[in-house]
Amino acid sequence: MTAPRTIGIGILGLGTVGQGVWKHLTEKKADLEARLGVRIDLRGASVRNLRKRRAVRIPSSRLTSDPHAIVDDPKVHVVCELIGGTTRARELTLRALRLGKVVVSANKALLCEHGPEIFRAVRRHGGQFLFEASVAGGIPIIKAIREGLVANRFELIVGILNGTCNHILTRMGEDGLSFADALKEAQELGFAEADPTLDVDGIDAWHKASILAWLAHGKWAPRNRTLVEGIRKIGPADIDFARRFGFALKHLAVVRRDFRQNWMTVGVYPALVPNRDILARVSGVNNGITLKGDVVGATTLAGRGAGGDATASAVIGDIVDAIAALTGAAPQGLSAEALAAREKSGRALRMADEEEIVAPFYLRLSLLDQAGVSEGVYRVFSRHKVSIARVIQYEHPNQGRGTVTLSTYPVNERRMAAVVRGLKGLRTVLEEPVVLRIFSPES
Ligand code: NDP
Ligand code: HSE
Numbered sequence: 001m002t003a004p005r006t007i008g009i010g011i012l013g014l015g016t017v018g019q020g021v022w023k024h025l026t027e028k029k030a031d032l033e034a035r036l037g038v039r040i041d042l043r044g045a046s047v048r049n050l051r052k053r054r055a056v057r058i059p060s061s062r063l064t065s066d067p068h069a070i071v072d073d074p075k076v077h078v079v080c081e082l083i084g085g086t087t088r089a090r091e092l093t094l095r096a097l098r099l100g101k102v103v104v105s106a107n108k109a110l111l112c113e114h115g116p117e118i119f120r121a122v123r124r125h126g127g128q129f130l131f132e133a134s135v136a137g138g139i140p141i142i143k144a145i146r147e148g149l150v151a152n153r154f155e156l157i158v159g160i161l162n163g164t165c166n167h168i169l170t171r172m173g174e175d176g177l178s179f180a181d182a183l184k185e186a187q188e189l190g191f192a193e194a195d196p197t198l199d200v201d202g203i204d205a206w207h208k209a210s211i212l213a214w215l216a217h218g219k220w221a222p223r224n225r226t227l228v229e230g231i232r233k234i235g236p237a238d239i240d241f242a243r244r245f246g247f248a249l250k251h252l253a254v255v256r257r258d259f260r261q262n263w264m265t266v267g268v269y270p271a272l273v274p275n276r277d278i279l280a281r282v283s284g285v286n287n288g289i290t291l292k293g294d295v296v297g298a299t300t301l302a303g304r305g306a307g308g309d310a311t312a313s314a315v316i317g318d319i320v321d322a323i324a325a326l327t328g329a330a331p332q333g334l335s336a337e338a339l340a341a342r343e344k345s346g347r348a349l350r351m352a353d354e355e356e357i358v359a360p361f362y363l364r365l366s367l368l369d370q371a372g373v374s375e376g377v378y379r380v381f382s383r384h385k386v387s388i389a390r391v392i393q394y395e396h397p398n399q400g401r402g403t404v405t406l407s408t409y410p411v412n413e414r415r416m417a418a419v420v421r422g423l424k425g426l427r428t429v430l431e432e433p434v435v436l437r438i439f440s441p442e443s
Contacts, residue, residue, distance in 0.1 A: 010070035046064050079092075094117070108135060115211075133318070136159070141301060156256055156290070157216060159287065160282050162305070212253075221266035227267040285304055359410060361407065361437060365423065367403070368430060373402075373428045377423065386419050
C-alpha cells in the first residue's frame with residue numbers, strides 16, 4: 001500500500017485546548033507541510049454547542065455537533081480527542097482506534113483509567129494512541145522519557161504536575177489572594193479542568209503521576225495504593241511558615257522506585273520544598289519535573305503546564321509524529337527534502353546587525369580619585385544617548401583611585417561600544433572597563 005500524501009486531521013472538542021490546536025495548526029500548516037513533504041488537511045471539528053461563541057474563528061462548514069462525522073470520515077487519519085472526561089471520550093477514542101486511526105489525546109483521566117483497554121485496541125487494529133499533552137502541558141516529558149532518556153532507569157521522578165494548583169499556591173503566597181479567588185482566576189485562564197475538584201483535590205496530578213510511573217516502570221499504580229492529597233487545606237499560615245524557614249509550598253507528585261527491593265511508590269501531596277531545589281522556583285501555571293536517572297543523573301524540565309497554547313504545542317508535536325509514521329516521512333522533519341526546504345528558508349535569513357542587538361549593560365570603571373571625574377564619565381554616556389539606571393561608588397582611601405559600578409537601560413551593541421571607546425579615551429579612566437551584558441529574555 002502506498003503511503004497517503006495528504007493527511008486528514010479531525011478534532012473532537014473545541015474548548016481551551018481544541019481552539020489552541022486549531023489556531024496554531026492553521027498558522028504553522030505551511031511550515032509543517034514543507035518539513036514533512038506532506039499535505040495537511042484540517043478537515044473539521046466537533047463541538048457540543050454549535051452556537052457557542054469561540055475565541056478562534058472557524059468556518060461553520062468545518063464545525064459539526066456530531067463527533068462520529070469526524071471519527072468516521074475516511075479522509076480523517078488522525079483524530080485529536082480534546083473533549084475530556086472518560087465516557088464520550090472513551091467511546092470515541094475506541095471507535096477511532098477500531099478503525100485503525102491514530103488518536104492524539106490530552107486526556108490523562110482517560111489514559112489513566114482505561115489505558116490497558118486503549119492499548120489493546122491499538123494492538124488489535126494497528127492504529128496509534130499518542131498522549132504527550134496529557135502530562136505537564138507543553139513540556140515534552142513523554143518524549144523525554146521514551147526517547148531522549150531511554151538509557152536510564154529512574155529511581156525518582158518528582159514534579160509539579162498541576163498548573164492550577166501551582167497557580168493557586170503562587171497567587172496565595174506571592175499576592176495574598178484567597179484560595180477561592182485564585183481558583184476562579186485559574187478557571188478564567190483556562191487552566192482548570194471542567195470539574196476543578198479534579199485539580200484541587202489532587203486527582204489530576206495523580207492521573208499524570210500514574211502515567212509517568214507506567215511509562216517509566218511499566219505498572220499502573222492502583223488508586224487505593226497511592227497517597228492522593230489536594231491543596232484545599234493549605235492556608236496563609238502554612239505559606240508563611242514555609243517562607244520564613246526557607247521553603248516553598250508546592251503540590252508534588254512523587255514516583256519512587258527501589259530497584260533492589262523491586263517496589264514502587266506513587267504519591268501526590270502538598271509539601272515544603274527547600275528553596276535551593278529548582279522545583280521551589282517553578283511558579284504560577286508552570287510545571288517542573290526532575291527525573292533522577294542512573295545514567296544521566298538529575299535532569300529537570302520546566303515550562304507551562306496548562307493553557308491552550310502550551311497544550312496545543314504538545315498536541316501538534318504528536319500530530320507531526322503521527323504524520324511521519326503514516327507517511328514514512330523522517331520524524332522531526334529530518335528527511336533530505338525537509339532539510340533542503342529548511343536550508344532554502346535559511347538562505348533568506350540574515351544575522352542581526354549590531355543596532356538590532358539590545359541589552360542592558362553593567363560596567364566597572366577604575367577612576368582617578370579627583371574632583372569632577374564622574375561628570376566626565378556621565379558626559380560620555382549622555383553624548384551617546386545611553387541612560388544610566390544604577391550607580392555604586394567605592395572609595396579606596398589613599399590609593400588615588402576609586403571604583404564605580406553601574407548599569408544602563410537597554411542599549412544596542414553599537415552605541416555601547418561607542419560609550420566604551422569614549423570612556424577608554426578619558427585620562428581619568430585608569431584601566432580597561434569591565435563590560436558585562438545583563439541578560440533578559442526580552443532583549
Ligand atoms: P474544555 O471544557 O475547554 O473543552 C471541551 C470541548 O469538548 C468543548 O468544545 C465542548 O464543546 C466539547 N465537549 C464536551 N463534552 C462533550 C460531549 N459530551 N460530546 C461532544 N463534545 C463535548 O476542555 P479543555 O480544552 O480544557 O480540555 C480538553 C482535554 O484536554 C481534557 O481532557 C483536559 O484534561 C485536557 N487538558 C487540558 C489542559 C488545559 O490547560 N485546559 C491542558 C492539558 C490537558 P462545547 O465547546 O460546545 O461546550
Ligand atoms: N487542569 C490541568 C492543570 C490542565 O491545571 O494542570 C493541564 O493538564
